[in-house]
Amino acid sequence: MPGDFHEAHDPFPVFEQWLEEARASELNDPNAMALATVDSEGLPDVRMVLMNGYDRRGLVFYTNRGSAKGVELAAQPKAAGLFHWKSLRRQVRVRGTVETVDDAEADAYYATRPRLSRIGAWASRQSTPLANRAALEQAVAERDKQFEGVEPPRPAWWTGFRIVPISIEFWLDMPYRLHDRALFSRDGDGGWSRVRLYP
Template sequence: MSRDFHAADDPFPVFESWLQEAGGTELNDPNAMALATVDADGMPDVRVVLMNGYDARGIVFYTNLGSAKAMELSSQPKAAAVFHWKSLRRQVRFRGTVEQVSAEEADAYYATRPRMSRIGAWASHQSHPLSSRAELENAVAARESEFEGREPPRPTWWSGFRIVPISVEFWLDMPYRLHDRATFTRGGDGGWSRTRLYP
């Protein structure tokens, strides 16, 4: 299992296998990834977010469209992400272009979130200045009152982004820093080529 990326023709079945294993070994959030974007000044920006879905098209996360990362992705629709599973001594890197998910996809995921997370999406002006914790708590309380007795719909300013990878790299820790690595590169026909890498 640990070396099957050297025999695979497609990175996503391997990624799925590793993610499932991480679900049994990581204490918290095996779907956490460091997401790197570029701001308007050309400076890199990185933060940890949760991946909320994936398929053959790419990996998906959700956010407030007024957040820093959303604004950066809207102006420069490209990103990199890395999953690091310390318990398994593995990591997977994604690099690619970025597209916004459909309204139907966003609605479907939003409906699965806990009620308070859905209310929080209405209350938070993500990445914008906040005068105090009390201001946020008051905003949450106001939205709770607003949606009492009914389900909060998805705000128009909350949606998801998909990283459509042009490359996916697998890294496996090995003794003496002689790690096992391979990268998958997507061709113009949508197929993948695989290259083993020096550590």
């Protein structure tokens, strides 16, 4: 069984193995994750983001605090994420609370981004109305000129969010839609319990 998820006592090594196999198999963005939040009216909201890091604390993505997801997470710091690796016929679902990463972690990741991506973080008023493409290109040009000859610092409104999992589910496609599933849930002592699920 890939990742031996029915034998594991901890979901993180299984997730790490599956992600490494996806990096070798998926043509584009094996770290792409569908991120679900809830808006001010209680309606679900979902979009694709890139998971830019993970460890035993959780899964991290970055965005503008003023974006729809940033505003929604500030009001309700809970989220769900889904990885779907079609080439491997696998998926992983994650649900949990959300916390903001500290400034040092956000600064370190921001410094690894290409310069134009860093300029874009300054130029984009993410999720707000845009008159036309030319307005965005002009904003990028203005910010590029502003930071000519210097490294653009991380904007205060651009940061990372960490999903701290309370559950992680592994799903493996099987013949006749008799799929293989295992759900890991946090227990009261900070460890994990595991149960097999019907497909």
